[in-house]
C-alpha cells in the first residue's frame with residue numbers, strides 16, 4: 533500500500549515535471565540537437 | 578563421469594532455452610524495429626528530423642542512428658545539461674519518474690535495443706572443435722557461458738559512478754575551448770551510439786568516414802570488447818556500465834512491474850537464484866535492483882511463488 537502511494541505520487545510528479553520541462557523549452561532544445569548528427573555521439577567529434 | 582554427464586545434459590537444456598523462440602525476444606525485436614524504423618535514413622545516410630525527436634524512448638537508443646525516430650534519454654539529458662541553459666532537466670527527470678515508476682528495469686529486459694543485442698550475443702553457441710580431448714572439452718564447456726565477470730560485486734557500482742561523472746558532472750562543467758558543451762558519456766563510452774549511429778553513418782557517408790579518427794577507433798574497440806564479452810558473460814554493459822540501467826534500478830522497490838515473491842508459496846529450493854543471469858537472489862530479495870524482469874526465475878519456480886504483475890503478492894513490500 534505504502535509503495536503504491538509512493539509510486540503514484542512519483543508518477544504524478546513526473547508528469548508534472550515533464551509538462552514544466554516542455555513549457556521551459558527543454559523538449560524543443562532536445563529536438564534542435566537530435567535532428568543534427570551528433571558527432572560526439574558517433575565518436576567523431 | 579556422472580558429474581560430466583549431468584553437466585552436459587544441463588548444458589543442452591540451457592542451450593535449448595537460449596535458442597528457443599520466446600515472447601520477450603519478439604517484444605525486444607519489435608521495439609527495436611519500432612524505435613529504429615526510419616528506413617529512409619539508412620538509404621540516404623540522413624537522420625530523421627521530425628517532431629517525434631522531442632520524445633524519448635525508454636531504452637538506450639542513439640538519436641544519431643540513421644533509423645532513430647525518437648531521442649535517447651541519456652543523450653537528451655547530457656545535451657540539456659551541457660547547453661548551460663538548464664542546470665536541471667525537469668523534462669528528463671520527470672520522464673525517468675514516469676517510466677521508472679511504471680516499468681523500472683523491465684525497460685532493460687524488454688525495450689532496450691542494446692540490451693537485446695547483448696542477449697543475442699549471449700545466445701551464440703561456442704564451438705569447441707571435435708578433436709579436443711574429452712577432459713579438456715569438459716573444462717572448456719564449463720567456462721563456456723558465465724553469469725558474471727570476476728569482481729562482479731564491486732563492478733556493479735561502476736554504472737552509478739558513470740551516471741554521476743560522465744552523464745551529469747562532466748557535461749555540466751567541462752567544455753571545449755570554444756565554450757561548447759560535450760556529452761561525455763556519448764563521446765567516450767556509449768557503445769549503443771557506436772553500433773547504431775557511428776558505424777552505419779561512417780559506412781554510408783564518405784565525409785564522416787574521412788573524419789573518423791582516434792575517438793572513433795577507441796569507441797569501436799570498446800564496442801568490440803563489450804560485444805565479444807557478451808558472448809561469454811551475460812549483459813556485461815548492463816550490469817557494470819549503463820547509466821540508464823543505474824537510473825531505473827532505483828525504482829526496484831516501487832515500480833508497477835517488478836520482481837515479487839509470495840513467501841507463503843516459496844519452498845526455498847533456490848532454483849530461482851541459480852537461474853538468474855543478472856545475479857539476483859529472488860528468494861532472499863538480494864540484488865533486486867539488478868532485476869530486468871526477464872522472467873527466467875518465474876519459469877524455474879516450481880510453486881509459482883514469483884510474479885511481476887501489478888496484482889501479484891509481494892512479501893518484500895508488505
Ligand code: SF4
Pocket residue numbers: 636637684685686689690691692693814815816819820821822823
Ligand atoms: S542497462 Fe542500459 S543498455 Fe542495458 S538494457 Fe538497460 S538501458 Fe539498455
Ligand code: SF4
Pocket residue numbers: 836852853854855856857858859867868869870871872873874875
Ligand atoms: S531471472 Fe528473475 S530475478 Fe533474475 S533478472 Fe530475470 S526476472 Fe529478474
